[in-house]
Amino acid sequence: MFSKACEYGIRAVIYIWSQSKKGNKLGVKDICKEIDAPEYFTAKILQSLARQNIVSSTKGPNGGFYIDIAQENLRLMDLVRAIDGDKLFTGCGLGLKQCSASNPCPIHHEYKAIREGLAELLKTKTLRELADEVLSGKASLHSIVS
Amino acid sequence: MFSKACEYGIRAVIYIWSQSKKGNKLGVKDICKEIDAPEYFTAKILQSLARQNIVSSTKGPNGGFYIDIAQENLRLMDLVRAIDGDKLFTGCGLGLKQCSASNPCPIHHEYKAIREGLAELLKTKTLRELADEVLSGKASLHSIVS
DNA sequence: AAAATAAAATACTATTTTATCTTTTATTAG
DNA sequence: CTAATAAAAGATAAAATAGTATTTTATTTT
Numbered sequence: 366m367f368s369k370a371c372e373y374g375i376r377a378v379i380y381i382w383s384q385s386k387k388g389n390k391l392g393v394k395d396i397c398k399e400i401d402a403p404e405y406f407t408a409k410i411l412q413s414l415a416r417q418n419i420v421s422s423t424k425g426p427n428g429g430f431y432i433d434i435a436q437e438n439l440r441l442m443d444l445v446r447a448i449d450g451d452k453l454f455t456g457c458g459l460g461l462k463q464c465s466a467s468n469p470c471p472i473h474h475e476y477k478a479i480r481e482g483l484a485e486l487l488k489t490k491t492l493r494e495l496a497d498e499v500l501s502g503k504a505s506l507h508s509i510v511s
Numbered sequence: 512m513f514s515k516a517c518e519y520g521i522r523a524v525i526y527i528w529s530q531s532k533k534g535n536k537l538g539v540k541d542i543c544k545e546i547d548a549p550e551y552f553t554a555k556i557l558q559s560l561a562r563q564n565i566v567s568s569t570k571g572p573n574g575g576f577y578i579d580i581a582q583e584n585l586r587l588m589d590l591v592r593a594i595d596g597d598k599l600f601t602g603c604g605l606g607l608k609q610c611s612a613s614n615p616c617p618i619h620h621e622y623k624a625i626r627e628g629l630a631e632l633l634k635t636k637t638l639r640e641l642a643d644e645v646l647s648g649k650a651s652l653h654s655i656v657s
Numbered sequence: 658a659a660a661a662t663a664a665a666a667t668a669c670t671a672t673t674t675t676a677t678c679t680t681t682t683a684t685t686a687g
Numbered sequence: 688c689t690a691a692t693a694a695a696a697g698a699t700a701a702a703a704t705a706g707t708a709t710t711t712t713a714t715t716t717t
Contacts, residue, residue, distance in 0.1 A: 366512065367604065367606075368675090369675060372605050372606030375605055376606075379617060392693065392694085393693080394693095401608075403675080403676060405676065405677050406675060406677080408695090409696095412694075412695060415694085415695090422693090422695090423684075423693085423694080424682075424683045424692080424693055424694045424695080425683060425684025425686090425692055425694080426685045426686060426691065426692045426693075427685070427686090428683085428684070428685085429693070429694080430694085441618070458513065458518075459513075459518050459521055459522055459652075460513075460515065460518030460522075461651070463655060464654075468654075468655055469650050469651065470650060470651065470652070471525060471636075471641040471644045471650040472641070475632045475636070478628075479625065479628055479632060482624075482625055482628060483625050486618070486621045486622070486625060490617075495617040498617045499617060503615075504617040504619065505614055505616065506616070508614070509614055514705090515704075515705060516704080516705080538662090538664085539663080539664080540663095549705080551706065551707050552705065552706050552707080554664080554665090555665095555666095555706095558664075558666080562665095568663090568664060569714075570663055571661090571662055571663060571664080571713060571716090572661065572663075572716065573662085573663090573714090573716090574713090574714070576664085
């Protein structure tokens with residue numbers, strides 16, 4: 366469904382958010398250790414998100430990634446769009462170039478419902494909510510390490 | 512969502528079905544012309560589906576692909592599984608190796624609902640239904656050519 | 658039997674995605 | 688001002704997906 370880049374990006378941003386709340390900045394290494402993601406690849410994703418002003422960063426000692434309070438209501442949708450674009454929310458399920466209610470593919474209506482359900486989910490969830498779930502221990506960003 | 516191979520495969524099988532009903536066998540060239548898909552690539556997909564006994568084929572003059580009546584109740588789900596496997600129906604939305612109700616990622620429950628909705632759609636739709644929609648003109652397998 | 662046809666199999670190419678490594682630039686602590 | 692630190696940028700590599708071309712095999716028509 367989501368690309369690997371998007372999966373890592375979401376996990377990273379949720380973690381950054383949960384720590385920014387405490388005023389901490391995080392290095393890529395720390396982030397990747399926590400969310401179990403490849404370091405250099407995740408760095409690229411975060412750099413792209415920084416250019417898009419979704420996360421902030423500072424270089425040098427004590428530098429790292431953080432998220433501005435102003436982004437408190439950032440929706441999961443905004444993040445997915447920033448990384449994967451919106452092909453997931455626009456394209457035809459069977460790949461037709463033109464597919465609409467007036468010239469539908471055989472699963473147009475049903476697929477549209479699924480896709481809209483997904484969009485609704487992503488629009489509803491804010492990064493704040495997601496980070497809170499992790500902070501409260503209700504949800505996790507990595508597999509159990511035993 | 513689906514891979515290109517899967518998109519072409521679904522369109523091809525629906526078209527083959529709609530013609531098999533009339534007793535016609537179809538060559539790859541004809542199929543690809545109708546569904547606007549790359550010829551050699553689609554051929555490979557169909558050959559794989561033939562090995563999996565989802566479509567049938569005969570070589571030589573008047574040969575081609577067709578679908579056995581016994582496959583009348585073939586579900587879209589079976590086709591998607593045969594081409595893309597079931598990663599779409601099993602994996603975690605955020606890519607966690609282990610993600611379950613007891614150790615959930617932050618979108619586990621909501622994502623599960625979306626995924627199950629999709630699975631339900633694919634299990635409900637039979638190839639017969641989809642082909643009928645195309646035959647009756649209610650749905651289309653290619654963009655409008657004006 | 659020979660020629661024609663069409664799928665099957667194999668090999669090859671291109672593009673995109675994922676991942677890693679190296680160099681550069683900015684910032685801060687000493 | 689110099690070291691050290693950490694992100695930014697760029698270059699490269701590996702893997703997966705998408706797409707094309709060629710050869711082989713089976714079947715049918717003449």
